[in-house]
Amino acid sequence: ASRKLGIKYITVITNGSRFSDENFVSEMKNAGMNDVLISIHGANAEIHDTLTQNKGSFENAIRAIKNIVSQGISCRSNTVITSVNYKQVPEIAGLMHNLGVKQLNFILFAPLDDARAMQKQLWVKYSDAISYLRVAIDRYKDDFKNISVKALPFCILAGYEKYLTYYYQNSYDPYEWDYYVRVGIKRNKVLRDLAAFGGVFLFMDFLHCLRIGIHKSLRERIYRVEGFRHCVKSPVCKKCKFDLICPGAWKIYEKNFGLGELKAIEGKKVECVDYPLWSRYVKDAVYPGG
Numbered sequence: 001a002s003r004k005l006g007i008k009y010i011t012v013i014t015n016g017s018r019f020s021d022e023n024f025v026s027e028m029k030n031a032g033m034n035d036v037l038i039s040i041h042g043a044n045a046e047i048h049d050t051l052t053q054n055k056g057s058f059e060n061a062i063r064a065i066k067n068i069v070s071q072g073i074s075c076r077s078n079t080v081i082t083s084v085n086y087k088q089v090p091e092i093a094g095l096m097h098n099l100g101v102k103q104l105n106f107i108l109f110a111p112l113d114d115a116r117a118m119q120k121q122l123w124v125k126y127s128d129a130i131s132y133l134r135v136a137i138d139r140y141k142d143d144f145k146n147i148s149v150k151a152l153p154f155c156i157l158a159g160y161e162k163y164l165t166y167y168y169q170n171s172y173d174p175y176e177w178d179y180y181v182r183v184g185i186k187r188n189k190v191l192r193d194l195a196a197f198g199g200v201f202l203f204m205d206f207l208h209c210l211r212i213g214i215h216k217s218l219r220e221r222i223y224r225v226e227g228f229r230h231c232v233k234s235p236v237c238k239k240c241k242f243d244l245i246c247p248g249a250w251k252i253y254e255k256n257f258g259l260g261e262l263k264a265i266e267g268k269k270v271e272c273v274d275y276p277l278w279s280r281y282v283k284d285a286v287y288p289g290g
Contacts (some may be wrong), residue, residue, distance in 0.1 A: 020059075020061075025068055033157075039077075042085050048061070077103070080109055083122055103144060105176070134160060147219055179222060230250060232250075242270055
């Protein structure tokens with residue numbers, strides 16, 4: 001990818017097992033890897049190893065981070081917030097800061113792909129997790145280049161929405177994979193394109209399509225279709241300022257916990273889908289609509 005295709009930005013997503021070997025990290029760096037996203041699901045071995053079901057995985061992950069950072073490679077961490085680890089979120093942020101990680105991802109447990117079979121054991125209520133997320137953000141927001149919270153309705157993180165990347169924002173986040181390509185690989189390119197073009201007709205005005213171009217339109221619409229399939233809104237969402245850029249809660253979340261936690265945030269409707277990303281990636285950003 002680096003030498004033959006000329007790709008300049010190459011990320012590897014890993015649990016850290018192979019990267020615990022310093023020589024392997026050097027080989028990967030020489031091959032062109034310049035960014036690593038590593039999974040950390042606890043602030044200690046007890047919690048992390050319980051979730052990975054792999055004794056010693058925490059020790060390997062920590063050693064991997066040290067190896068990656070020591071060789072000057074960009075290192076980001078990825079933490080799925082579950083019923084097992086949500087109280088450790090501030091500690092995980094502190095641990096990553098001490099190890100030299102520059103960017104954090106916190107993902108509320110989402111019932112997608114293989115995770116569907118585990119959701120009953122690992123679901124955590126939004127209202128239980130959010131207080132620990134706020135503590136982590138308040139305590140470490142100046143210490144990281146970027147803190148990103150994913151898979152959470154905007155009203156739950158009101159006041160902290162600039163840290164949120166939900167379904168519709170993923171197509172604009174420079175650190176997210178291309179979901180349009182991913183769906184084509186995992187499912188079927190024809191079905192993907194039908195869904196994307198159908199999304200243009202169902203969920204999008206044509207002036208907006210012309211304004212942002214076909215490339216962004218297709219990617220934004222595939223997320224709209226996926227949001228329609230997997231998420232549900234409460235009647236109060238219609239009154240919320242984030243209604244147009246938020247898909248609501250997971251349908252399976254509603255079955256487990258209901259939608260009572262969703263609330264309408266007052267204010268002018270936000271129409272700019274990438275609104276939360278501006279202050280993270282655009283210097284001196286001014287949000288449209290205030």
